[in-house]
Amino acid sequence: MGADHTSHAPSAPPRVRRVLVATVVPLFVATLVAALLLWPERTPTADGGEDVPRYQGTVTRVLTVPCPPVEPGPEGTPERADRPCGTVTVRADSGPDAGQEVETPIPDGPGAPRVAVGDEIILVELVDPADPETSSYNIAEHQRGKPLVWLVVLFAAAIVAFGRWRGLAALGGLAASFAILLTFVVPGISAGRSPLLIAVVGSALIMFIVLYLTHGISAQTSVAVLGTLGSLVLTGLLAAAATAATHLTGFGDEDATTLSMFQSDVDLHGLLLAGIVIGSLGVLDDVTVTQAATVTEVGNANPKLTALQLYKAGTRVGRAHIASVVNTIVLAYAGASLPLMLLLVADSRPTGQVLTSEFLAQEIVRSVVATLGLVAAVPLTTALAAVVTAAGRRTPEKKAARPDANPRPRPPAQRDDALEALSDPRAGSQSPDAPAGWRNREGGSDPAW
Secondary structure (H helix, E strand, O other), X not given: OOOOOOOXXXXXXXXXXXXXXXXXXXXXXXXXXXXXHHOOOOOOOOOOOOOOOEEEEEEXXXXXXXXXXXXXXXXXXOOOOOOOOEEEEEEEOOOOOOOOEEEEEOOOOOOOOOOOOOOEEEEEEEEOOOOOOOEEEEEEEEOXXXXXXXXXXXXXXXXXXHHHHHHHHHHHHHHXXXXXXXXXXXXXXXXXXXXXXXXXXXXXXXXXXHHHHHHOOOHHHHHHHHXXXXXXXXXXXHHHHHHHHOOOOOOOOHHHHHHHHHOOOOXXXXXXXXXXXXXXXXXXXXXXXXXXHHHHHHHHHOOOOOHHHHHHHHHHHHHHHHHHHHHHHHHHHHHHOHHHHHHHHHXXXXXXXXXOOHHHHHHHHHHHHHHHHHHHHHHHHHHHHHHHHHHHHOOHHHHHHOOOOOOOOOOHHHHHHHHHHHOOOOXXXXXXXXXXXXXXXXXXXXXXO
């Protein structure tokens, strides 16, 4: 298990390597310079007031009692018949009451956690504003640290067990991606820089590090890098044109509206563009790496194919890949927007009016732009890979290294001798004119022949 299924392609000729280096290195240097110039000096922090104290605890008892009658609310307010009532006894594991048991009401309300004996939970201490000496505890949520740690360990173990060194490199690339997002992209946008510019530079930096770290420094990886970078720029331009044509402001969801209250200087329209670019990167590098590897393998299997033939073969594979990836993108956005889809069903407005509203038009633009970027990545990367592979196969050095690639035809005299020996009717005998190395028909032919 875990064997690397990728074969080591022959190294590209010096001329091809020089062209790729002269193209990729300046782009990488330009990305580094742009990242250094845009790197935020400090991360703005919002003044959220004093944090509510949070302590760890373990549920030791749950006591439920019948709920008292509740007066009917305003018309249209849904009534909850299964509303939990009672108390929960919790052993405090940290805080001023560590080691003691405290009582809290059973959590109630939308999104309230359901607790049982033995659950590890988080307690919050609420102080009465009228009497600071009086405080009470409420259950905020479950402790999720241990399950998350085990999930991450299982994830890393599966990747390394199957991918071995390649899987370990992939984990390193994933760590580098999060590091760039958390230290450059998010702080840069929070500092008021252009979100689209930050997203393009950050995505390019992630691309260079992840692709070369995961797939190694080779002509094939360089082709994937160039294809990904070109597709990223095209995706950004398409996103800018699409959001401008549909007049999207970026206030299409509640999170964006909440962010605008805490950080009014963030460009939400640019933030929408940045999300489209970064969201497309994860699928773009999959497509470009696959196309570069496909063309390289086809070229190695049949060195006689021209660049055009390699392009056609790679494009056929790309069509099948895009057909499945498009469905992946739409389902990914649909899965992340299930509450939005439920609102669409429950909305009483006409369907056309709902579809053209900003909160839904924003998701449509995301899906369409990401798909267009992927479609463009296939011919771009395939063409680059075909040119590089064909150039590597048609160099004078390659031809000079294989002077005897075509077998020499057998001299006519030897062909005549062979036919005479095979057609001799005397079993077990040998033609007197046959060469010394010939054997009779009973014994078979000499292996050298």
